[in-house]
Amino acid sequence: MPEGHVVHHQARLLGRAFSRRPVEVDSPQGRFAEGAARVTGHVVRRVEAHGKHLFIAFDNDLWIHVHLGLFGKWRMGRGEPPPVVGQVRLRLASATAHAELRGPTVCEVLSSDEKRAAVRRIGPDPIRKDADPERARERVVRSSAPIGSLLMDQEVFAGVGNIYRAEVLFRHGINPHRLGSAISAEEFDALWADLVALMVKGTKRGRIDTVRDEHLPEAMGRAPREDRHGGEVYVYRRDGRACYVCGTVIRLADLQGRKLYWCPTCQPD
DNA sequence: AGCTCATGGCGAG
């Protein structure tokens, strides 16, 4: 259940484990059997992440394209793959390492042309050094959609998910319902720069931490937050509880089927 | 054991 920072982290690990080595590819579950047969035994050239999409290059100019969706998971390890337990869509095995993929939304083989086209459809990714924030700016400032929706639109901000959306808007005092066209150039610049910093940090740590030093539990005399996602955050999944900055009760609403969290005082309409 | 929810996205209507 990853946002972009997890996909980048996994791409690094997969690249480290399999690049420049021949890899056996199969599909114990069977749903990726035809795709696996097209690449098995070939050498992995590299592994790339673009937003939440992961691409594995093989030396026959084919790519495996994976999108984890809400349920997908990689499991990696050294040595021989373990006996199959449950539904394993894709399995990679080199002489020294293995990886299992379960429950992805997308697992397919693409030609290099198809891969390039897929990457073109993905918006600028704050984690990537080659990202062009002007593409995102143009979409935001002429949009009549709320910024809370635009941040989740993968053609605008690739890799941002529900936690980063909620947290970056809190950190900049922007109400998620404010329209993109009402975001100033200065606000866009600050949002983008902050997404870069937060998501790069998340890639390194493997968790999402967004609380500034002066609001950390040690500084505020409160107990550290314990949440499933592992990080320290201001508003995500904190509805009904007091804002760490002003004490107002954090609000929850549904926006296009996803939960949206914000502080009505720190992020006024 | 069974239920609900989750860091996502697509297609039908």
Add this chain to the structure above:
DNA sequence: TCGCCCTGAGCTG
């Protein structure tokens, strides 16, 4: 907007 995809964790009982 809704339902579906598909898996696992964290509850409840």
